[in-house]
Amino acid sequence: MKSIYLIVGLLVAAPAFAQRTDTSRDARTGGVREGAVQRAQTAEDPKQNSELKKLGQATKTSTHQLKKELHAAQTARPDLTFDDFVSVKKLAFDEGLKVQDIVNTMKSTKPTDLKQAVESLKKTP
Amino acid sequence: MRQLLLGFFLVAVLVGGGLAQDAGDYTVNLGMNFSDQARKQPTFLNKETVPSKVEYWLRSDLSLRVQSTLLISRESLPKMRNTGRGDAILGATYTLFDYDNDHPFGFSLDYQIKFPTAIKGLGSDQTDHQVTGTLYRTFSKGRLYTEFDGGAYIAGQQGRSDISTAQFSLVEIVGLGKAPAKGKAYKWKLLNETDYSPAAAGSPTSIVQINQIIRVFSPVWSIRFGPNYAITPYDSRFGFAAGIQYKGHFGK
Numbered sequence: 001m002k003s004i005y006l007i008v009g010l011l012v013a014a015p016a017f018a019q020r021t022d023t024s025r026d027a028r029t030g031g032v033r034e035g036a037v038q039r040a041q042t043a044e045d046p047k048q049n050s051e052l053k054k055l056g057q058a059t060k061t062s063t064h065q066l067k068k069e070l071h072a073a074q075t076a077r078p079d080l081t082f083d084d085f086v087s088v089k090k091l092a093f094d095e096g097l098k099v100q101d102i103v104n105t106m107k108s109t110k111p112t113d114l115k116q117a118v119e120s121l122k123k124t125p
Numbered sequence: 126m127r128q129l130l131l132g133f134f135l136v137a138v139l140v141g142g143g144l145a146q147d148a149g150d151y152t153v154n155l156g157m158n159f160s161d162q163a164r165k166q167p168t169f170l171n172k173e174t175v176p177s178k179v180e181y182w183l184r185s186d187l188s189l190r191v192q193s194t195l196l197i198s199r200e201s202l203p204k205m206r207n208t209g210r211g212d213a214i215l216g217a218t219y220t221l222f223d224y225d226n227d228h229p230f231g232f233s234l235d236y237q238i239k240f241p242t243a244i245k246g247l248g249s250d251q252t253d254h255q256v257t258g259t260l261y262r263t264f265s266k267g268r269l270y271t272e273f274d275g276g277a278y279i280a281g282q283q284g285r286s287d288i289s290t291a292q293f294s295l296v297e298i299v300g301l302g303k304a305p306a307k308g309k310a311y312k313w314k315l316l317n318e319t320d321y322s323p324a325a326a327g328s329p330t331s332i333v334q335i336n337q338i339i340r341v342f343s344p345v346w347s348i349r350f351g352p353n354y355a356i357t358p359y360d361s362r363f364g365f366a367a368g369i370q371y372k373g374h375f376g377k
Binding site: 024026027028029030031032033034035036037038039040041042043044045046047048049050056060061062063064065067068070071074081082083085 | 146147149150152154155156158172174176177178180190192193194197211212213214216218223224225226231233235237239253255257259261262263267270272274278294296298300306307308309310311314316318320335337339341343344345347349350351353364366367368370372373374376377
């Protein structure tokens, strides 16, 4: 009986002993302060973010979607630079084509091959 | 507290916005934290938690988040365990200005309120508030990210007035390996966080160190994992945390 009283007493007293930030910390993913990892990812390349924002406004696409398209394009074609991607995206938007279709059709990242890829895709029904 | 909230939203409305994210962006996080007992606190025994977070950007500079400890399993006495739902948090972060070509550093304000949704014995049973300001920037062409956080944690007390304690953090995140080409991000990163709270109102000083390895698979998926340990004797002496993040966007 004595041990039950002791257990109940300790359980009731436990919150009083809890560390002041204890229960907030429980909700932190990875135990890390909120937003730090997210901010680090955003701040990694501010210049590129600014260029993506401009491209997004020109092509009515979110930065997140552009990053996804860039990642997919560079996975399919590792030699594709960021500037190549900007050209491909602008052309894809103007012609109503998908970036990935153009990237897959391009023989190389040369501007002439980019135009040829777009022409051949436009002819494809 | 009311003045603090009012001030936060006034600043959010009056100051120009940053470029941190797009409106419609969101993240979903799920994790698992383990913390060992404290060296000098007999009631603080092993604990496992499953934290979750959903954050949504209402504007490019303003995000709202809901955090919840989906499950806590805590050793209340040796060989006795209490398991159940944890506390829930509602928070907002406002980026006054982002680190970019026009600003040498970024600055954001964060407010969060913790609701005592945990089952008896797994939370403090009180509503807490936290206000934090964050100064951040990168160095070495984006390889080293640093941020300094300063703020206050206002813990509710049953039958007594709230206890306010200062909180400071220093976070460094280093990109590992060769610098990525333009348009690509570091695949592996190392995070180091030091949290410090000075002694106040009967609570002892707290210094906690967190280390994490971050693996970025794509702009959508990333994971992180690593140990944490306390330098001060009244915090969990050792712990391990892991988490997974999904990033998405509503709309085109």
